[in-house]
Amino acid sequence: MAGPEGDRLLHVDMTTQTTSFEDFPAEWKLLGGRGLSAKILTRDCDPTCDPLGPDNVLVMAPGVLGGSAAPTSGRISIGCKSPLTHGIKEANAGGQPAQHLMKLGIRAIVVKGQPADRDKRYGMRVTADGVEVIDADDCKGMWNYALCAKLLENESKTASVISIGPAGEQMLTGASVACTDQDKDRRPARHAARGGPGAVMGSKGLKYVVVDPGKAPMRKAADPKGYTEVVKARSKEYIEGPQMMKSGTASVVPVANMLNTFPYKNRTEGQSPDVDNLDGARIHESFEERGGGMHNCLTGCIVSCSNVVHDKEGNYKTSALEFETLTLLGACCAIDNWDDVADLDRLCDELGLDTIETGAAIAALMDAGEMQWGDAEGAKKLFDEIASGSDLGKAIGNGAVAVGKRTGHKRIPNSRGQAIPAWDPRPLKATGITYCTSPMGADHTAGLIVNPAMAPDDMAQASQEVQLVNAVCDSSGFCQFLGPDLDMIREYYSQLYGEEVSREQIADQGWEILSDEWAFNEKAGWKAEDDVLSDDMVNEGIGPDQALKFDLAADVVAKAKVRFDNREELFKTKASG
Amino acid sequence: MPIVVIPTAFRGTTNGAAEVEVPAGTIRSCLESVSEQAPGFHELCFDKAGNNQRWLKFFLNEVQLEEGPGTLDVEVGENDRVEVLAAVAGG
Numbered sequence A: 001m002a003g004p005e006g007d008r009l010l011h012v013d014m015t016t017q018t019t020s021f022e023d024f025p026a027e028w029k030l031l032g033g034r035g036l037s038a039k040i041l042t043r044d045c046d047p048t049c050d051p052l053g054p055d056n057v058l059v060m061a062p063g064v065l066g067g068s069a070a071p072t073s074g075r076i077s078i079g080c081k082s083p084l085t086h087g088i089k090e091a092n093a094g095g096q097p098a099q100h101l102m103k104l105g106i107r108a109i110v111v112k113g114q115p116a117d118r119d120k121r122y123g124m125r126v127t128a129d130g131v132e133v134i135d136a137d138d139c140k141g142m143w144n145y146a147l148c149a150k151l152l153e154n155e156s157k158t159a160s161v162i163s164i165g166p167a168g169e170q171m172l173t174g175a176s177v178a179c180t181d182q183d184k185d186r187r188p189a190r191h192a193a194r195g196g197p198g199a200v201m202g203s204k205g206l207k208y209v210v211v212d213p214g215k216a217p218m219r220k221a222a223d224p225k226g227y228t229e230v231v232k233a234r235s236k237e238y239i240e241g242p243q244m245m246k247s248g249t250a251s252v253v254p255v256a257n258m259l260n261t262f263p264y265k266n267r268t269e270g271q272s273p274d275v276d277n278l279d280g281a282r283i284h285e286s287f288e289e290r291g292g293g294m295h296n297c298l299t300g301c302i303v304s305c306s307n308v309v310h311d312k313e314g315n316y317k318t319s320a321l322e323f324e325t326l327t328l329l330g331a332c333c334a335i336d337n338w339d340d341v342a343d344l345d346r347l348c349d350e351l352g353l354d355t356i357e358t359g360a361a362i363a364a365l366m367d368a369g370e371m372q373w374g375d376a377e378g379a380k381k382l383f384d385e386i387a388s389g390s391d392l393g394k395a396i397g398n399g400a401v402a403v404g405k406r407t408g409h410k411r412i413p414n415s416r417g418q419a420i421p422a423w424d425p426r427p428l429k430a431t432g433i434t435y436c437t438s439p440m441g442a443d444h445t446a447g448l449i450v451n452p453a454m455a456p457d458d459m460a461q462a463s464q465e466v467q468l469v470n471a472v473c474d475s476s477g478f479c480q481f482l483g484p485d486l487d488m489i490r491e492y493y494s495q496l497y498g499e500e501v502s503r504e505q506i507a508d509q510g511w512e513i514l515s516d517e518w519a520f521n522e523k524a525g526w527k528a529e530d531d532v533l534s535d536d537m538v539n540e541g542i543g544p545d546q547a548l549k550f551d552l553a554a555d556v557v558a559k560a561k562v563r564f565d566n567r568e569e570l571f572k573t574k575a576s577g
Numbered sequence B: 001m002p003i004v005v006i007p008t009a010f011r012g013t014t015n016g017a018a019e020v021e022v023p024a025g026t027i028r029s030c031l032e033s034v035s036e037q038a039p040g041f042h043e044l045c046f047d048k049a050g051n052n053q054r055w056l057k058f059f060l061n062e063v064q065l066e067e068g069p070g071t072l073d074v075e076v077g078e079n080d081r082v083e084v085l086a087a088v089a090g091g
């Protein structure tokens, strides 16, 4: 086989705390990240298993291009059966671990089993010298930042960490998996968050994984010269282009507000009166006085969409403060300024929680009348409840639907148990089709379409196309914010393995990933009649005259799961999330 | 007449139209002409001081215009094509 050779899958059995390697199946060479995770879960995980039991499988998979010279390609996919949606899940993060694993030739870490003693904590070290599972009881309950600082104190400068906070240890279904970013401080600021993968890692007693590639070289392509030419040409094209994500996602706030997709007060309105104070422009303005700025979360990223936010004293506060977080923890809770949202973002990263799910849970609590709208200090105190494991804390950490169950409150915008992201399916109905039909459930990274005027007849195909492109993107290791299309990805693959990858092949790969995931979900018990959003999205309008509702007929939605013929638009669609 | 290509995110204001014909002039006058036919388009394109919103980029006949105070004053001729791109994505 031309191209990178000697790749392996690292298996970890947490019942016995032992590890083993499997040669990487040659037929999977063009699969990484999300697509590889789907293949491994299809092969190794019983879809009917208890997501928090020993039979669930946690996959940590870099993309195909990770560890190579391809720019912005070092993302990692964390896959499992989700304890939130009870379907297959892939949550994607930046940071350094993916590139480190790929430099070591590890295409995925596959974690199975569960320790008999559920109070035990383990860590893992993966280096060029081998793999060891270590007793980590001394790290029990540690928050992510302190944990990573402690671990990295004794590691070389080339090490990175994948970890969970107390939320994952408590197996809360809104728990995330953190990855350290590339800055010299190597903070655990990049989170694979949606669907509760942190809870699955916690259920396995695995608190962290340290990856140190040492001096392991970059991955070599079959045709190094051809690969370098693609890297140069594509990078130049990007740098000379409009670079739409340069200001970061927080800058989207005002325009999202104008488009009625900056949901306020638990999505009862589509616009927030506090839009100016939540606008990413205020964060940019703070850089001059407080420090911080824009950076890249992983080496080799040419987009640099990530902000580093400082407090009024000029000390680091959090990174990255994103549009989704400003919406769910800000506008949705009627919290009126970005500084408080930055505090909440940091707390989510510390405990290891999805900011979308947690924001939606707090908004639901406020909407239920158990907390004042806009009570930022009260919201911050909830994190003490979560850390201490109180009943209220557990409900918040388990997400919006859990808060609905606790309070009896009915307005819980969700699909299949997972809170709806900021991008609202009422003005953006094609995105709503993605939320209904994606194997990931209501997840904007599965296929976002910001076109409020799309004709209903065009929506299902547009949703399917972006779902397919995003599935391939999340398998490649590219960040969606680079906006790669299928032609770009296949061009890289062709040079990496020295074999032409055709348009049909790459499109088929995307469809196969979606099909694998849908098949897993069907076996897990998902039914077509549940390809819907919660009643509030259908019955409660937002926007002018409250006229914007998710009112598409089921047969229109269902078309997104029946393959359309490949057309030119499919190959022009850029990954978008 | 020149054509303005509307960003997909803004097509709610143009009833779904992807392109709008406008009289020749400058980038500013072209956008204002679209605004006359498309309620809500003006706010998406201009801030309160009349500057273009920061999330926009402009291409004139496929060449990106340099960002700066003079962008809106660039002349647009009879057969020109102005493409407006809006940074509206990401989570």
Ligand code: SF4
Binding pocket: A072, A094, A095, A295, A296, A297, A298, A301, A302, A303, A304, A305, A306, A479, A480, A481, A482
């Ligand atoms: S574009 Fe942003 S999120 Fe993506 S890899 Fe670069 S810095 Fe990280």
